[in-house]
Amino acid sequence: MFRRIAILLLLVGIWATPSLAQTAARCAPYQEQSVATDLEIATRMAASAAAAVGDTETFATWFGTYTDRNAEQVRAVLKQVHAKLLSQRLALTCATKSDQTCQEAFAWVFPASGVIRLCPDYFFLPSMERAHAGEDINLGSREGALIHEISHAVSGTDDDCITWADCRTLARRSPATAILSANSYESFAEDVMLQLMAAAETVAPPM
Numbered sequence: 423m424f425r426r427i428a429i430l431l432l433l434v435g436i437w438a439t440p441s442l443a444q445t446a447a448r449c450a451p452y453q454e455q456s457v458a459t460d461l462e463i464a465t466r467m468a469a470s471a472a473a474a475v476g477d478t479e480t481f482a483t484w485f486g487t488y489t490d491r492n493a494e495q496v497r498a499v500l501k502q503v504h505a506k507l508l509s510q511r512l513a514l515t516c517a518t519k520s521d522q523t524c525q526e527a528f529a530w531v532f533p534a535s536g537v538i539r540l541c542p543d544y545f546f547l548p549s550m551e552r553a554h555a556g557e558d559i560n561l562g563s564r565e566g567a568l569i570h571e572i573s574h575a576v577s578g579t580d581d582d583c584i585t586w587a588d589c590r591t592l593a594r595r596s597p598a599t600a601i602l603s604a605n606s607y608e609s610f611a612e613d614v615m616l617q618l619m620a621a622a623e624t625v626a627p628p629m
């Protein structure tokens with residue numbers, strides 16, 4: 423009997439799980455809703471970015487002069503980020519402005535636990551859902567910020583550039599550093615997504 427109850431509870435637990443099983447602790451309902459959509463888009467972005475790695479102008483913009491070895495490293499990181507997003511085993515927590523770590527950050531990750539802390543300013547970042555080519559996302563997007571933080575957690579990336587402008591300069595000056603930089607991955611994924619969205623708009627103009 424006990425066993426049957428335990429199994430039932432387990433089943434209820436599984437059924438109660440939302441489509442994205444990541445836990446978002448201490449988030450307001452509007453934040454939870456945003457995070458669920460952001461994670462879905464970030465998953466698609468990471469997959470598209472991994473598939474877009476090649477000897478292209480976009481690769482050179484964010485990771486510098488193309489080499490097979492660097493491309494392999496970049497693809498591996500993006501695949502690790504994508505796998506983590508697909509695993510639905512991300513732990514996220516919403517923080518308040520009074521949290522010291524949120525004074526100057528959109529989000530943080532604790533590498534040991536892999537818990538991503540979303541700061542209030544995260545929710546003021548634009549979503550890629552509404553971004554258009556040419557729109558200023560110099561400081562990045564919400565989905566890009568998730569890719570950034572996950573790359574710290576799963577691939578041990580560093581913070582070597584912060585804005586799109588910084589990261590372009592870093593790629594020109596030091597490809598070896600750019601391929602270790604979280605924001606270079608974020609910017610590359612955002613750039614690839616913008617290009618895909620622009621191409622889709624060209625194919626199917628709005629009525």
Ligand SMILES: [Zn+2]
Pocket residue numbers: 570571574580581604
């Ligand atoms: Zn970072």
